[in-house]
Amino acid sequence: MLRLTISNKTMNTIKFLTFIYLTTLVSFVAALPLEKTNQYNLVVNHPGEKKAIEIVITQILNEEDFPVSYYMDVPSVICYEQVCKIIPVKLFWNNLGEYQIYELEPQSTLEKYKADSFEPKDYIKLDRILSNKHSPFKDVLYHQILTSPDDNDVDAVSGATALILDDEDTVPGAALGCYTLWHWANGEIVDKIKNLTGKSFSEKQLKDLLSEDKKHFFPVVIQELSKRNNYLNSFVELVIQKTLEEKILIQQSIEYLEKSPQNVYYASMEKIFIKGNENQKIHVLRSLMKSNYTLERPYLSRLSNHASSLKSLQEVSLFLEVVQLKNPVSEVVIKNIFPLLKSDLVIARSVYWFLKNQKTTVDQEEELKIFHEQNKDKL
Secondary structure, three states: OOOOOHHHHHHHHHHHHHHHHHHHHHHHHHHHOEEEEEEEEEEEEOOOOOOOOEEEEEEEOOOOOOEEEEEEEEEEEOOOOOOOOOEEEEEEOOOOOOOOEEEEOOOOEOOOHOEEEEOOOHHHHHHHHHHHHOHHHOOHHHHHOOOOOOOOOOOOOOOOOOOOOHHHHHOOOOOHHHHHHHHHOOOHHHHHHHHHHHHOOHHHHHHHHOOOOOOHHHHHHHHHHHHHHOOOHHHHHHHHHHHHHHHHHHHHHHHHOOOHHHHHHHHHHHHHHHHHHHHHHHHHHHHHHOOOOOOOOOHHHHHHHHHHHOOHHHHHHHHHHHHHOOOHHHHHHHHHHEEEEEEOOOHHHHHHHHHHHOOOHHHHHHHHHHHHHHHOOOO
């Protein structure tokens, strides 16, 4: 047998070097930036609970005080019968309320039906289940989880249920636990987190998010601007610009702008109408239809200058409805609508019947007569 002999001098050297290493390590760790956190007390509803629950959620911020993630401890299962093993599970979300991962305390284990323990593959599957925003658990009621398909099965707490779930959608024998955790991870807390994130943004951060290519933050930014009643020109212009770049943002932008002062609202609608695509024009016209603000005749006249850009029947019909409902037709509007008689017959026919009820000039009357003669069999 080989025996290693270490002298006292060597041992003292090792101890000294170890001391230096540990001292350096402690100094390094102490020099690291501490994690910035905020804690919030919230009240949330869980479909498995009989009443709203008070919870504490922790927000994590980076060095620029930008909220980056959240975490919260929740019970592993909701069980009225007091026969379940309940352990704390720490859930993590990103700053948009999207579930990221879960953690258990050291030595903790999750249980299945009849006290069977989770296997390693079950923990992996649970994470996949919680990540599925469209899980069947979304539309399941608590009592459905507790309902046994067999009356002889006296313990249906987390085992056999009346639900028919694909194997990939649940951990067999742990349906109640999966249901509980899925609704904690993907339920009402998601909107709560979005609200906390928006509330945490400084005005500079809000402006930066609008300026940068981060459209996934747009709904949160828009909602926060509305809450703060922020309709400064610098923000409104960024919203309009981002809306014209990202066509799918139009609905959220319209909802934000509809709460703005009258002059801001009308100027914004005009810009989007002039530069927007068909869908954006339709959203603008629908908004003008339901607006409680009084439309000035010059405003509609300016919009009518772009009547030739209306390519679909829906756009034209909505525009004519706005004109008819909101303001008597001006000579400018009528003049700008007339060229649409040369559009597709479906559109032209709609314009013809609209103009027939307006006060037109002699030349315009003659033009309507010619259109009628050419298309009388199709009118």
